[in-house]
Each structure stands twice: as C-alpha cells, then as structure tokens.
Amino acid sequence: MKYQEHALICDQVDPILQKILADNGLSVSYEPEITSEQIMEKIRKFHIIVVRSRTTITKEMIDRAENCIVIARVGVGLDNIDQNAARAKGIRVVNAVEGAMNAVAELVIGMMLTLARHTARGDRAIRDGVWLKKELKGTELRGKYIGIVGLGNIGKRLGRLARAFNMNVIGHDVVPIDESFAREVGLMKTDLDTLLKSSDYVSLHVPLLDSTHHLINEQKIAMMKDSAVLINASRGGVVDEDALYDALASGRLGGAGLDVFEKEPATDNRLAELDNVLLTPHIGAQTREAQSLAANVVGEKIIQILRGVI
Numbered sequence: 001m002k003y004q005e006h007a008l009i010c011d012q013v014d015p016i017l018q019k020i021l022a023d024n025g026l027s028v029s030y031e032p033e034i035t036s037e038q039i040m041e042k043i044r045k046f047h048i049i050v051v052r053s054r055t056t057i058t059k060e061m062i063d064r065a066e067n068c069i070v071i072a073r074v075g076v077g078l079d080n081i082d083q084n085a086a087r088a089k090g091i092r093v094v095n096a097v098e099g100a101m102n103a104v105a106e107l108v109i110g111m112m113l114t115l116a117r118h119t120a121r122g123d124r125a126i127r128d129g130v131w132l133k134k135e136l137k138g139t140e141l142r143g144k145y146i147g148i149v150g151l152g153n154i155g156k157r158l159g160r161l162a163r164a165f166n167m168n169v170i171g172h173d174v175v176p177i178d179e180s181f182a183r184e185v186g187l188m189k190t191d192l193d194t195l196l197k198s199s200d201y202v203s204l205h206v207p208l209l210d211s212t213h214h215l216i217n218e219q220k221i222a223m224m225k226d227s228a229v230l231i232n233a234s235r236g237g238v239v240d241e242d243a244l245y246d247a248l249a250s251g252r253l254g255g256a257g258l259d260v261f262e263k264e265p266a267t268d269n270r271l272a273e274l275d276n277v278l279l280t281p282h283i284g285a286q287t288r289e290a291q292s293l294a295a296n297v298v299g300e301k302i303i304q305i306l307r308g309v310i
Helices: 015-023 036-045 059-064 083-088 101-117 119-127 153-164 179-185 192-198 218-223 241-250 288-306
Strands: 006-009 027-030 048-051 070-073 092-094 145-149 168-172 201-204 229-232 255-258 277-279
Touching: 006 015, 006 036, 015 027, 015 288, 036 059, 048 288, 059 083, 070 288, 083 092, 092 288, 101 119, 101 153, 101 229, 101 255, 101 277, 101 288, 145 153, 145 192, 153 168, 153 179, 168 192, 192 218, 218 241, 241 255
Parallel strands: 006 027, 006 048, 048 070, 070 092, 145 168, 145 201, 201 229, 229 255, 255 277
Antiparallel strands: none
C-alpha cells in the first residue's frame, strides 16, 4: 500500500475487523449508525466501504466515491450493493460467503424442529396458562424428504446436517452441483417442480435476483404437499408472502419458517397472525462465531486486494 487508506465501517461488525484493518495501516472510521445522507456527504474521502445488511450502497453513493477501491459486505448476499455501478467504476465488491454457512444451516434445522414439534406454540400456551399436551402431536425429521433449493456453501452444510437426522436430501440448483457432495449425502438431483412436489421440507438458499424474485409463488406453493413446510433463510423477495399467507391460512400448506421478509423490519407482517408459521428477525448469521468469522474473512480479503494478491 503506497499511502494510508481510509476505511468507513457503516454497520455493527465484530471488532476483529477494525483490528485487522488498523494493524495493516488503514485509518478506520467506525460509524455503525451512519445514515444514508451522512454516507453521501462523507464517501468521497474513503477508499474502503464496509457494510452488513442495514446499509444500502446505491449508485448515487458510488458515483460520489471518487477514491473507493473496495466495497465489502460482512455477510453473504450482495443485493444491498449496486454491483453494476461499482463494476463500472472499477471498484471491487467482496463478501464473506464462508462466514454464515454453519449458522444459517443450524437455524434452518432449528426451525424445522420447532415446527415439527410445535415447541414455540407450546411455549406461548404455557405462558398464557394453557396446557396443550394432547393437541401438540408432532412429527419426526427422520425419514422425511428435505428439498434444498440452492446448493452453495449454506445449502451443502444444511444437506450434511439433514443427513445426520437421517433425512433424505433432494437438491436443485441452476449451476452444476458438487458431485462429491452429492455422493456424500446421497443427493437426489432434480428440477424445481419435482423437488416441490416431493419434499416434506423445502429450504431456500438462493440470492435475490430478477430470476429468483417470487420464485416461490402461488403456482409453486400449489405444487407442494398440504403437509409440507417452507423455510426461507435466504432473501425475503424470493417468496411471495401474500401467496404464502393464503396457503398457510387455508391449510394448503402445513407450515413455514421465515428469517427474511420482503419488507424489513417485519414488525407489522400479517403472517404473525398464524400459528403454523415461525418468524425470526433476520438472525441467520447472528452468532458470535459467524460474525467473527465473517469479519476475519472480509478483513483478509480487503488487505489482499490492497496488496494486489487477489
């Protein structure tokens, strides 16, 4: 590095990221509550911009980023960064796909267990003074079919965890599937429609693109078993929430677990009216381990880019 680069961290991240950058000679401005307006005012002087999911880096911001070299997301997706605008200015965009792999997969398993055994409903009932022992007859994961849509790092980790529960794994992806992974878990590769028709649980692990917006809509939900459970811990826009609500309310779908929503925060989402849905506030990567790993990964990538290694 020929001169001191300045980094702006726009969201709350693990402190290890600041340490990595500072130890490598960068000047770090940590502003986890910074507004979009403030970013527009300050962005000209920064070489590195770091975000999580709270902050969106728009084309207008990038147009003002005269000195920017890298925009980094301490997380998996990049839908909150205008990648086309960054690419047009020669700005590198990186993320930490490795960071949330295990955390998100474990959350999905936890959602499946919660919905299968009605533990959240039972907990709420006891707090209200009601004993629902007879009503809450659940099911086991063993022997059930889990359909995983998107077999990247998270999807593969989920497949391995599902096999530990003796589940049968069905998979679909638009890119070639890792053959060694497929052999390891006995993966049944198929198209999306067949996966939806065959699975007891469907878990989504795809980015939000034009091609995946409302990938799961009324037509696709109608293909699923009445007893099936849909889990979405990828991006909210992948599921048509109105269609999902209608299916859950009418009994055309057994249940759903959502960690992501079309509009966040989802504090006024009508899905909360239903007993057969589990809702969490986008906590897929919210573990100490995942946040530390993601910060480490992003920090090392930034330094390697500045040194011309990658």
